[in-house]
Structures are given as C-alpha cells and as structure tokens.
Amino acid sequence: MIVISRMLLTASAKLSFILIAALTASMAAYASDIESGKELYHEVEINQTINGVNYENANCDTCHSSDVFIRENRLATNFKKLEAFVERCNTNLDVGWFPEDVTAVATYLNSEYYNFAK
Numbered sequence: 001m002i003v004i005s006r007m008l009l010t011a012s013a014k015l016s017f018i019l020i021a022a023l024t025a026s027m028a029a030y031a032s033d034i035e036s037g038k039e040l041y042h043e044v045e046i047n048q049t050i051n052g053v054n055y056e057n058a059n060c061d062t063c064h065s066s067d068v069f070i071r072e073n074r075l076a077t078n079f080k081k082l083e084a085f086v087e088r089c090n091t092n093l094d095v096g097w098f099p100e101d102v103t104a105v106a107t108y109l110n111s112e113y114y115n116f117a118k
C-alpha cells in the first residue's frame with residue numbers, strides 16, 4: 001500500500017512538473033508574442049499610395065490612430081476577429097507579415113487595448 005501511494009505520489013509530482021513546465025512555456029511564448037508584436041507594429045514601414053499620397057514609410061497609424069481600437073463601436077469583438085482585421089490590413093497594404101507575425105501583432109493590440117480572452 002505504501003509502495004503504491006509512493007508510486008502515485010511520484011507520478012503526480014511528475015505530472016504537475018510537466019504541467020508547470022508547459023504552462024511556463026506557453027506564458028513565455030505569450031509574452032514574446034506581445035514583445036515582437038509591439039516591435040512589428042511600431043517599426044513597420046509601408047510602401048503604398050494611400051488616398052493619392054505616395055508613402056514610403058506609412059505605418060499602422062497613418063489611416064487610423066489607436067483610437068479605433070478603443071472606440072465604442074469598434075469592429076473587432078473577439079480575439080479571432082481582431083486577428084482577422086490585422087490580417088486584412090496586412091494583406092490590403094501588402095505589409096508582408098507572416099501568420100505568426102499577424103498573431104503577434106493581434107496579441108500585442110489585445111494586451112494594450114482590447115483585452116479579449118484568448
């Protein structure tokens with residue numbers, strides 16, 4: 001009996017170690033998403049003609065300031081939609097962000113303005 005409970009204890013200790021490790025890893029991934037998303041968002045230089053003006057270094061604030069992320073009737077109403085809007089602007093403007101970049105930018109905007117559950 002003692003042997004069995006000791007084995008169980010060891011197994012559950014191992015399991016909680018694995019769970020804690022997985023949790024820490026996902027939290028670290030989330031934090032690095034915010035950091036890289038922040039960098040991508042603030043450092044992007046968009047080469048586009050917008051409303052007849054040729055820009056070489058337009059950025060995400062050229063058309064809409066961050067006010068659109070906090071206005072009452074904002075379009076993104078959950079994280080998936082937020083990600084979809086980032087992707088839409090990414091594609092329309094030919095920014096060239098990869099899907100993981102889009103997720104990182106959405107994660108950054110979410111942490112800064114939207115606060116949706118992920």
Ligand code: HEC
Pocket residue numbers: 041044046050058059060061062063064068069073074075076077082085086089090093095105109
């Ligand atoms: C050419 C102009 C333009 C630029 C530059 C632009 N966007 Fe947009 N964006 C729009 C328009 C138009 C909408 C829709 C807004 C509306 O209908 O009120 C929008 C909406 C959004 C939304 C949804 C806002 C909401 O209501 O919740 C997000 C998020 C967003 N853009 C992210 C970005 C990011 C990130 C960048 C930089 C890569 C970017 N946008 C650059 C035109 C632009």
